[in-house]
Amino acid sequence: MEKLYSIQEVSRILGMPKDTLRYYDRIGVVSxxxxxxxxxxxxxxxxxxxMNIQIMQYADFSLDEIRGKFGFRKMKNIDSAYxxxxxxxxxxxxxxxxxxxxxxxxxxxLLGIAAETLRxxxxxxxxxxxxxVREIYKDIRTNEPGICKEGCDEHQG
Numbered sequence: 178m179e180k181l182y183s184i185q186e187v188s189r190i191l192g193m194p195k196d197t198l199r200y201y202d203r204i205g206v207v208s209x210x211x212x213x214x215x216x217x218x219x220x221x222x223x224x225x226x227x228m229n230i231q232i233m234q235y236a237d238f239s240l241d242e243i244r245g246k247f248g249f250r251k252m253k254n255i256d257s258a259y260x261x262x263x264x265x266x267x268x269x270x271x272x273x274x275x276x277x278x279x280x281x282x283x284x285x286x287l288l289g290i291a292a293e294t295l296r297x298x299x300x301x302x303x304x305x306x307x308x309x310v311r312e313i314y315k316d317i318r319t320n321e322p323g324i325c326k327e328g329c330d331e332h333q334g
Contacts (some may be wrong), residue, residue, distance in 0.1 A: 181210070181218035182250055198227075206230065206244050237274065242266075287313065 183318075188195045201207045202217060207226045209217040233243050246263055290309050293301040 181220060182224065184209075184217045186250070187224060187227065190224065191231065193227065193231070201227070201230070204240070204244070206240060232249060236270075238270070242270075259315065267275045283316075 182190070184195050184198050187193070187198060198207075198217070202209060207219075207223050207230070209219040209223050212218055229247070230240075230243055233247065234240075246266055287309060290302075290306050294306045
């Protein structure tokens with residue numbers, strides 16, 4: 178007979194609050210079996226699902242995305258169309274992540290240049306910062322035309 182785990186054991190094993198486990202059960206992300214007394218009993222498969230959810234949340238997937246796209250274990254036969262749909266979704270999520278990384282790298286560069294300018298303030302470091310800020314303004318206007326339409330041009334002198 179398969180070992181079943183109490184909510185307290187699962188909480189301790191996975192480091193997840195019991196309230197989170199109850200919430201996942203309530204919204205149908207992971208629904209453990211119930212004993213006659215109504216207590217939740219988690220199987221090893223439930224623990225694996227919860228571990229996968231933690232990994233997907235770490236990868237910046239929302240619970241709606243997880244619930245909507247990742248039901249592999251619950252499916253009897255996984256068809257190729259479903260796999261292609263999930264693969265396309267993962268490709269789009271990866272592209273979105275790459276965009277965020279590029280943005281954060283630019284932010285990191287801006288912060289580094291600003292700190293460097295403040296530590297060694299001179300005309301050259303100030304110019305380097307001003308040039309980078311102008312580059313960021315161009316990106317903002319390209320990516321989000323509604324932002325900074327008025328007033329930005331006067332800062333480019």
